Amino acid sequence: MIKSCATIALVPQIKYGPWIYWNDLESAMKKASDLGFDAIELFTPASDTIGIEELKGLLAKYKLELVALGTGAGKVIHGLTLTDPDPEIRKKAISFISDMISFGATFGAPAIIGSMQGNVLAGNDREKTLSWLAEALEILGEKAEKAGTFLIYEPLNRYETNLFNTLNAGVKFLESLKTKNVKLLADLFHMNIEEADLAQSITDASSHINHIHFADSNRKAIGLGHTEMESVARAIQSINYSGYISAEAFPEPSSDEAALQTIQSFKKYFR
Numbered sequence: 488m489i490k491s492c493a494t495i496a497l498v499p500q501i502k503y504g505p506w507i508y509w510n511d512l513e514s515a516m517k518k519a520s521d522l523g524f525d526a527i528e529l530f531t532p533a534s535d536t537i538g539i540e541e542l543k544g545l546l547a548k549y550k551l552e553l554v555a556l557g558t559g560a561g562k563v564i565h566g567l568t569l570t571d572p573d574p575e576i577r578k579k580a581i582s583f584i585s586d587m588i589s590f591g592a593t594f595g596a597p598a599i600i601g602s603m604q605g606n607v608l609a610g611n612d613r614e615k616t617l618s619w620l621a622e623a624l625e626i627l628g629e630k631a632e633k634a635g636t637f638l639i640y641e642p643l644n645r646y647e648t649n650l651f652n653t654l655n656a657g658v659k660f661l662e663s664l665k666t667k668n669v670k671l672l673a674d675l676f677h678m679n680i681e682e683a684d685l686a687q688s689i690t691d692a693s694s695h696i697n698h699i700h701f702a703d704s705n706r707k708a709i710g711l712g713h714t715e716m717e718s719v720a721r722a723i724q725s726i727n728y729s730g731y732i733s734a735e736a737f738p739e740p741s742s743d744e745a746a747l748q749t750i751q752s753f754k755k756y757f758r
């Protein structure tokens with residue numbers, strides 16, 4: 488069964504971004520639980536931001552699952568990416584994500600490689616850069632497997648990366664890896680910019696998709712933009728997707744309203 492998920496950002500350095508709830512973990516979890524969300528996705532500064540026992544307690548108290556961890560703080564706070572030309576920085580990026588994988592694995596939650604994938608920087612060779620990304624995903628994919636979980640790779644739109652922008656490009660890259668433990672994230676906001684046909688792209692990438700970011704064309708909650716959601720929802724259902732639909736959307740007009748809009752849209756399309 489497809490399940491609903493709300494995002495919670497706990498990174499003080501970031502004042503604005505596409506997360507539904509901000510800063511106060513317990514009050515966010517209570518609100519998500521009260522609205523009927525099944526799960527949460529966390530965006531934290533590091534793997535040790537929240538104690539394991541504390542989080543276990545809160546998840547039990549509010550009957551929520553932790554289903555994914557964002558790793559972008561490694562870039563935002565520390566300037567790390569998996570494709571930096573400096574090998575020391577790449578090593579630190581791998582280590583940062585590796586710690587996130589270990590923390591998430593305690594809860595069965597995978598880490599997401601989004602902005603940590605980086606870019607082909609000016610003056611650098613694309614093939615070389617992609618080989619660094621491949622190297623990192625092999626290491627981290629295996630690390631996740633040993634920890635009993637998997638890793639998620641997210642194609643981003645062209646304004647955020649020049650590595651891979653479409654689901655199909657992501658699939659081809661993942662299929663070129665030795666590890667089969669890296670799954671694909673379909674982010675409806677990025678897809679709205681890059682895909683010719685969102686529903687067709689979801690159908691074509693179906694065997695790789697393991698997480699979905701739920702946001703409208705303007706990255707507000709679904710229903711507040713112009714994405715034609717009917718056909719997208721039909722495609723998600725027709726591939727027998729059984730993961731989470733996670734609201735990585737702006738807290739607009741407010742966190743509470745974005746959360747309510749999200750859960751209403753989720754019920755409309757998936758219940």
Ligand SMILES: [Mn+2]
Nearest residue numbers: 641674700735
């Ligand atoms: Mn996303």
